[in-house]
Amino acid sequence: MAYLCLYALQHRGQEGVGIATYQDGTVYVEKGLGLVSEVFSSRSKLESLSGNYAVGHNRYSTHGEKSPLNIQPLVFNYKGNQIIIAHNGNLVNLDPIRTALEEKGALFQTSSDTEYIIQLFSHSKAETIEAKMLDALRQVDGAYSLIVMYNDKMIIARDLHGFRPMCIGRMKDTVIATSESCALDLIGAKYERDVVPGEMIVFDGKKEKSYTIHKPKPRHCIFEYVYFSRPDSQIFGEYVDKTRRKIGKILALEKPVENADIVISVPDSSNTTAIGYAQRSSARFELGLIRNHYVGRTFIHPTQEMRDFSVKIKFNPIGGVLKDRKVVIVDDSIVRGTTLKKLVRMIKEAEPAEIHIRIGSPPVKFPCFYGMDFPSKEELIANHKSVAEIRDYLEVDSLEYISVKGLLEATSLPDDHFCTACFTGKYLDADTNY
Amino acid sequence: MAYLCLYALQHRGQEGVGIATYQDGTVYVEKGLGLVSEVFSSRSKLESLSGNYAVGHNRYSTHGEKSPLNIQPLVFNYKGNQIIIAHNGNLVNLDPIRTALEEKGALFQTSSDTEYIIQLFSHSKAETIEAKMLDALRQVDGAYSLIVMYNDKMIIARDLHGFRPMCIGRMKDTVIATSESCALDLIGAKYERDVVPGEMIVFDGKKEKSYTIHKPKPRHCIFEYVYFSRPDSQIFGEYVDKTRRKIGKILALEKPVENADIVISVPDSSNTTAIGYAQRSSARFELGLIRNHYVGRTFIHPTQEMRDFSVKIKFNPIGGVLKDRKVVIVDDSIVRGTTLKKLVRMIKEAEPAEIHIRIGSPPVKFPCFYGMDFPSKEELIANHKSVAEIRDYLEVDSLEYISVKGLLEATSLPDDHFCTACFTGKYLDADTNY
Amino acid sequence: MAYLCLYALQHRGQEGVGIATYQDGTVYVEKGLGLVSEVFSSRSKLESLSGNYAVGHNRYSTHGEKSPLNIQPLVFNYKGNQIIIAHNGNLVNLDPIRTALEEKGALFQTSSDTEYIIQLFSHSKAETIEAKMLDALRQVDGAYSLIVMYNDKMIIARDLHGFRPMCIGRMKDTVIATSESCALDLIGAKYERDVVPGEMIVFDGKKEKSYTIHKPKPRHCIFEYVYFSRPDSQIFGEYVDKTRRKIGKILALEKPVENADIVISVPDSSNTTAIGYAQRSSARFELGLIRNHYVGRTFIHPTQEMRDFSVKIKFNPIGGVLKDRKVVIVDDSIVRGTTLKKLVRMIKEAEPAEIHIRIGSPPVKFPCFYGMDFPSKEELIANHKSVAEIRDYLEVDSLEYISVKGLLEATSLPDDHFCTACFTGKYLDADTNY
């Protein structure tokens, strides 16, 4: 089941994948760089993972080197037993913790921020496993949705801001904790509830006990709605698909295109936003780009003849649909802008009459410290170009973004429950930018 | 470039892939079971393929065992040189040829029908390479779009019925022969023309010469339009996308659903047909199913709790879109019906008000001998069930197929230019069923 | 059992190894480049080889490219069945056969001389399997000890000269045909008899029938006694160990070293010859060189400091044994002389008083066409240097070889039963040098 959940959550990380299981005092681990289907490419690998308890993780590289060592779940020896941990999100402000621990003699085993939690746990003077874990979690800042297994005891926890999603489901007697509810659907489990921000829950045999790490202070990552989560998941209290369609509709009202003929998406990430846009527009939704889903890694030095190759291998425009039409391309976001530029250039070969781009998020201007893998500030096109300049760079007839207000309106929670720092630069703590 | 073309043509075969190149008297070959990205998973494999001439092939298993030996291109030693062959389509009526060749002492190297062409070539008493090849091709029946390389001479040929598509493109001085034009788009080559049914073309240095194997008698496989080809390719004189949208429109007119709320596709294969349907319907097009494109091979014995698992791992219905709606599901075809049944069952969990299925091809009742990998007659659901019975089997509110006439109308060629034997049972030769 | 026999025969070929088995109409094959222990490195590979009939082969590269394709046993489709062949020895004079077969349309599948036998078999007009095989074998010249399996019929054959050894053993009802008797010892089978030169034997169920391909005319390869065969095998009617000890004794009598202190071998190939030498000498046998048997392939560009590295990684001289002693080094043969030169240079670092080399075979001056992998004439040091010149090249105090007469005297067969062409240049046919 852990393996299947990882399949359902593959979009959250493609760098590597691992599963650790526990049975009768022994921990079994299989990990590797690559997709779930690549790493678990033989039945024997799965079958080697004995036990009734499992923790799985898809790695999305943010920081920490791209090394097999950093693929999670991480497993540590703790007083003769093994402790398993899997973590989504990024911790911040770690240097003082490291210095203090190393002064005590601690040897760090990985370059992962996740290890800090286990080191703090191990060095805690608290007496029980639960108290040690609370002690550790109260010392770290940043984003974490995490699962810890210590023998047959499962501990799940979420930071007080609830940056990343995390929910619990149940299938008969089995509890499943997962980042997104779509994993529950796949295995036929029933969604039960979100883990509360700042909550730690311990499952021990039939017992289940909730602890408060910190009082909740929600700052959900709005980019999960914009792009990252799967449309069929419910996170932060609402289906992503529904929110995304609403984004499209608000975008259409805020930034219409007069007399457009067709609305197309950049499949598959902006499909729902584009459909929402088309539903509040007089233009009709069309499939203007075919996406080749077989693409894996390619080993090509494109020649001059093959420019825009990286886009072409994924997308092909459909001439008959685009030619001589006034086209609205709806995309979810612009980060560097380089891919979109190539896409536009490729679409132009199909000779549309006009190209208008509408974006389902405000300009991304600032880095994220909580787990979204944006490039450096300098590489964020909106950090140093105005909307008009980006339009010129893309060489399109118009370019418009949804407003921050419009985006927040598409959600079903109060505005201050979301982190919008990547658009606004307003981080939790104005001094540290964390 | 051959490698890139294979990427673009991955949908035509996922069992295995190979490339053979020629340089200065030496042939280099790399092959393997799996996808292009799996087999050519390292730069070194590509770089080992020296030369200015290349032949590539994606294997789609029809007959011949699933063995690395049968992955094409096949390479044969012929009088101290090597001859490369790649073949799309199936030959028929081969037993008498094999018996005759074996009586002469021939040793067959593979279980592939493709080898017959080379054996006939090698045993031909004709004097030139070209004459030997014509001699060989005139002795075989069935479907073939093929490329042969003998040293730096490239021979391409297509059977007189033109069952499978094949076209030529050009990029500066480079000629590219390919099954579908989408491969030309990817590498930036220009589509020139289709290979005429019954035509053999020989490229030798700058020279290019066309031969007539047989007078053309077109019987294009209409299933290429229905399902097999990529929407952005032009085959049989028309863009697939355009034809497929037209199929959707004709289907909507022939088999409307009154007062439907939404039209959904089974992504991605019926997207265009569903959009076409929605454009001639009062219901609006919606994304009702999310497709997980990361799915590779899975190694799971589904338990009882996980029934319909094979469908669930690929698709997840979006509750908010489907609930209480009168839904039209447009699919391209029904072969066995088992997948669609699971899909319907899964969709019902989202509690739509009604489910109506519309199919963009007539009932598939008869086997194909020319390269479409249908199961045996007994497994074709429409071979032994009426439309009403299939509807009951699927447990849906209605089920309708497009008519043969309607389907042919969606094309831009005369009706008798297509093979519709899988729907009608009318094969070329009523006696042999070939 | 085939796998074990290949272990015992590993010294006959280290380039690659393969086993083919037959069961109920199916042939199973596993092959690979490398040693038996490398290729059959997992139990599953062995277990995949079902059946009660097996043919194995260790490849020793003589001609034919170093390609996985040429690893034997070769398997050919013959009229719907599969025919397996494994061959030790080299065929000669093949060009006219190839031309004739290709004129008939034959396609050669490998670059192996072994395939000619199957092609001739397949093109034979004889009526039975046995007659076709006799027909084929009568058309080829050269050395062959071979095993052919056609379904459950096993055919073994040996050329009329009996260049390479081949014998039959039995274990209960199981017949084992093998190059050397040491393979029988390992599996506990009983040696029965040598295959007669020019004999073909067919085993078919309980039946066993002997045929005469040609009247025998023995020309056994004397190098099998000198170096190639394992000492514990009996070939050509005598134990190799016994013959080799006798070579040492005759060498000691022919070419003594006055007042030598110790006799050392180059382990392990000249151990027995050196012991024989010591037994007819006043010097005592000592271990002067330690051989490191763990050496596999090494990937080193030796620097200047590390000259003679290729020898040093295999051998280390024992200082205490050699220092200030008058040493006789007994080696089995000198081919290029380069290794021995390095060995001598290395031994000199241990500061022996004198170094005298005695060789258990005459100077190797001419190439072998029957399966011994000597380098080209130009690389054979004795082809262009006199014994005195070789001695000077090696920088030793004396160098002597056994005489051809002495060598033949060590065997138990008439002199003209051996091929000594590599020493004398007297080939079977003075014109063709074959």
Add this chain to the structure above:
Amino acid sequence: MAYLCLYALQHRGQEGVGIATYQDGTVYVEKGLGLVSEVFSSRSKLESLSGNYAVGHNRYSTHGEKSPLNIQPLVFNYKGNQIIIAHNGNLVNLDPIRTALEEKGALFQTSSDTEYIIQLFSHSKAETIEAKMLDALRQVDGAYSLIVMYNDKMIIARDLHGFRPMCIGRMKDTVIATSESCALDLIGAKYERDVVPGEMIVFDGKKEKSYTIHKPKPRHCIFEYVYFSRPDSQIFGEYVDKTRRKIGKILALEKPVENADIVISVPDSSNTTAIGYAQRSSARFELGLIRNHYVGRTFIHPTQEMRDFSVKIKFNPIGGVLKDRKVVIVDDSIVRGTTLKKLVRMIKEAEPAEIHIRIGSPPVKFPCFYGMDFPSKEELIANHKSVAEIRDYLEVDSLEYISVKGLLEATSLPDDHFCTACFTGKYLDADTNY
């Protein structure tokens, strides 16, 4: 060079191998289960190890699971740098150290005793690297010959008893520390001196400084002379070959065999001892057993017909040498006795007149805690059987061992400089048996 040294030292451990190198702040590591030639089977693996400093290790499994994790060198992060350690020998009495460290919060990363040294180092309150290491080493008991690299500082150390050998060599400016001097010979380095028991030496750039961990109290492992070290190494002040030959001579004098015909060894481990024996005996040395050096792992369930298979695949007796002879078999030691029993049974098939066994070490009756991988007490045949009983078990005409006194006499150091606990049960500390 590290790679070559590992080749030379392959006999000290075949379970796994690793090399770590250091360059400009980065540590490169390659490790794997298997032999040097298997793990470093491609040039690229070697070439990936950049740097001018290298530490290599062959793993010999004593305790710690057979896991890739335990293959050395181990690499630890220490305050942002990496520390490399390779260790020969076994530490004892570790439980109290672990408990104390874990109380402080330490997380152990491996199940290796070697890690304790680094944990103690990291938790040391001493100020310099050197002082911390001395502090750590003074807290552990048992056997260690070890190399530590911290950035470009190399630290080598040997326990006060000098259980395992360790020496230093030099090649121009390069210092090489190695277990046995044969590694120096291979690379052309010059042996300089043994590391003194209880000595720690630090190499830092051109500087080299010796520290005393403890005052030396030699207890060298005499089994290194008997069996473990390579004959061409000098350890504990003498060449192994010389000592082993002397063991053979003393054995011949202590336990002669009247009127024996031949003396044979069990190649290659008892070759020198057997030669020494023959030199003080009237019987002559002969090669009675051929050893097949190609043997790797075999995957065979021997059937009844193949009993003694594990011995047969390695050895084959030479009939002509043994038949009707009164044979003395000289072996270095008897541990379980099972292999020797099979060997005797196999030799009997060659029908010798009598078999007399002479052993170059006293009966092994007690376990080793310092790094020799003996089985449990119960499996040591001499622990529960008298010499007469072992003789009967082996079914030979006589069996005799060298005396402890005789064995010590063969060395060139005082008797109390050796540990003979495996023969006598006299451990360093009578209470703990350590």
